[in-house]
Amino acid sequence: MKKLTRAEKREIRRTLQNEIKEFLKIQAHYFPELIQDIKNVMDSRNQSYITYEIEVILYMMILKNACSIESMQEMNDEFNIDECVKNIYKILGLEEREYLPHYVTVNECLKKLDNAELEKLRKKMIYGLIRKKSFDHAKFLGKHWLVIVDATQLFSFK
Missing domain, CATH: 1.10.10 (Arc Repressor Mutant, subunit A)
Incomplete structure (x- = not known):
């Protein structure tokens, strides 16, 4: 297995940090x-x-x-x-x-x-x-909700 260079390790770390930041932005926007x-x-x-x-x-x-x-x-x-x-x-x-x-x-x-x-x-x-x-x-045609039925498990919502 090829050993990673320092530059490659930094790039991986930077990518992961950006993904965490993006996740937190989404969380703050939709679920503050x-x-x-x-x-x-x-x-x-x-x-x-x-x-x-x-x-x-x-x-x-x-x-x-x-x-x-x-x-x-x-x-x-x-x-x-x-x-x-x-x-x-x-x-x-x-x-x-x-x-x-x-x-x-x-x-x-x-x-x-x-x-x-x-x-x-x-x-x-x-x-x-x-x-x-x-x-x-x-929404379908801009006004109707589509309903998806998945019959793989028994579960219900109130």
Whole structure:
């Protein structure tokens, strides 16, 4: 395998920094209150045993999906890089720690989390997109919403 030159490493680092900046711009535009909303999610875990705040765990999951990371193990490997750990804690406005939670910790937390809490968060995000008319350009003939039916899983919305 070819060893990267310093110039190539700098270019990769610059590209990654630009991608993070772009992601944060999109987040600030479409979901300006996202971080605060995540912090307001009720954490049902025993408070005396908590090492990682709920916002760290939920934001990791949002980033996992935004980055098209398919597995929890891959998320663990990709995110527990010093620079990534530092950036996530900085974005969330939390005191920096050495590591992000392991995927087993994330799974355990998500098991204990009330689905209604996540539903409220998702509903607020979708409502915000609709209110900003973010998808109006996608209307059929400029006035009709298209409905997509996916019958691969049993799920419903109220």
